[in-house]
Amino acid sequence: MIEITPRNLSGEITIVSSKSLSHRYVLAASLAEGTSVIENILDSDDLVATKNALISLGAKISGNKITGSKIHCVNNQIDAFESGSTLRFLIPIAMLQDKSITFNGSNQLPYRTLSVYEELFKDKYEFIRPSDKFLPLTVKGILKNGVYPLRGDISSQFITGLLYALPLVEGDSKIELTTHLESVGYIDLTLDVLNKFGIKINKVNDGYIIFGNQKYQSGNYYVEGDFSGAAFFIAAGLIGRKITLKGLNPKSLQGDKKMIDFVRQMGGKIEELNDGYIVYPSKLKGITIDIGQTPDIGPILMVLGALAEGETVITNASRLRIKESDRLEAMVVNLKRLGAKIEYLSDDSVIIYGNDTFKGNVTVSSYKDHRIAMSMAIASIKCENNIKIDDETVVSKSYPSFFEEFTKLGGIYK
Template structure:
């Protein structure tokens, strides 16, 4: 049995950094993810005047319930969507003027539904380029609270940002969500808020968040389920076995449900109390709705050509507004490999084939690289035009993946 230690969750680390910064007291994060995205978030907090001490295996954040301590701060959010969406929201609860910008890649990604909601809550917010995108400035004077309507059909991060803001408002928030994608990520947020002392009431798609702030905690970061998907897929593709400790029945992350997809397609899956094991088998085709686990869509697309029948992935429009248009990127690269593919607005269908060697066009997207690395296990000669972009979430991915592939059971 091959055991693979997966780095901490990016999604959990980002939420924990927000919660820690907003909490009363000193929070310790155990085993946080160390990557370009999370380092960017931590640097953003430092720029805003928060105290962040980073040591191997442990980060300590001294909270400032009153908000940022550096008026006039200029924060560069790099490529991180959570950084770019969460930090302006955190700053809005404070007092002062704060400026935010991001990479060219992140500038292309939409913020509009979130910034519209913040404006409806009375936040003085100005976009300096294209409306609904970075760069932007916030002239903060706290947030009173109240009711707001939100469309989270492109990203659940818009809703998470408002949920995290709620306890920092004077009267709390009532959020009426008209559309929601990647709903399991919202469940992560709600569970983590409970760990920091806040209970959100939910009735359907209406979320009521009480005021009162957060309490500091010691918080362990579980392994990243999206990253684990590449190793699970590798086992499914090669007929081997992989076990990921730290991801079991009580895991927060919905992306662990990717193993259910693999089970439907022929892999053997065991989800235990504190670990998940996938053993490969003959892969079959089928239709899969991946709306709630869309970050793992490229993982499935990359192994789909080796199934015995077509694999159709549906309801993943939001993957078009990620680091790149992932639907088109997957289709482009599968065609480079000689695989027959069709796509629509929110779906992709991949036919069985025998992929041939090709260079993968990564579009600077870490998930395209890591997904097609799995394809390379059965297709010698797969290369990447930008293999280093994995630093966004897993700087040591290539070494860890090569070590797993070389290991004999």
């Protein structure tokens, strides 16, 4: 537990490397022939899980050097920790070979749905799990080509997993989307990284054509800064003092770059640099924000909505409920503890009535969720008195240096 003393943050920091891109580069390099050098890989719990999993499937990883291999079983037990990306990306990859692999995980991961894969694989492959949760899960291939109908409104991670695996099978395949695709920005990232490693995939109206018998080509790449992590410090600059954020690519394909557009619509002043942004204190106004494509920035946008003039409506937030926590409910509870007025409009939308400050002398919960903990830390800037967060260590999942940066910008906690 930590206790934070309210302080405006100001100064300059370099944003942590992108978790989404780190996963994708490490995975592609592990499937490639030869050795790749991937600079600026995020050092977080999730990436440790992904690296360990790929080593269990034959890759050699030492620092930023990754030597790929044809997938084979080195260790038939894979611990995904709490990482949904690791689990969902690696299941089809593990099925590229013919030995059983068992996946496990901790906290809420065993209860995060794998139904998309289950519907695809259960009748054709070994796909065994307990009746009351999804992990431990034992799978066995060998994965075949074919037409794979997938929902696009549960998680893009399932699509990414197949986009990585299917180019390595015999024969061509198609991913056929059966619903509207949400979080399309993450698929754009996937396709961009695959293209860099020599994998060709055709986008069609209802999905993707994946050519079989392809080979990943090794290369040297640099992981750009993370807009999902930057969102918290963008918010800090808007409600505190001027903050300069370096290490961000204004031309990035990351979906959470949409944070810039959202806060500008709210009246936020943000200046673009070649390698980042300058964020200025701004008087924000409430707007309606559809987070269907960008659920990870939903919690911090709810903090800003509670401090904006007028009413902020957050819509299409259903996917917040199936993350490391039920983030929608977690934020509603925590913001109410801080004195905000917030109401559900439906199961996946809320209305927030803005105020100038939050009250203090309360303890809020992280719900064992990194993005909830970071959102509450930023909310402390506008608290009238100290607040406590029950578990700050959860930020190690995606932003291990978050509280170091928080302190560097003037934050105080004990």
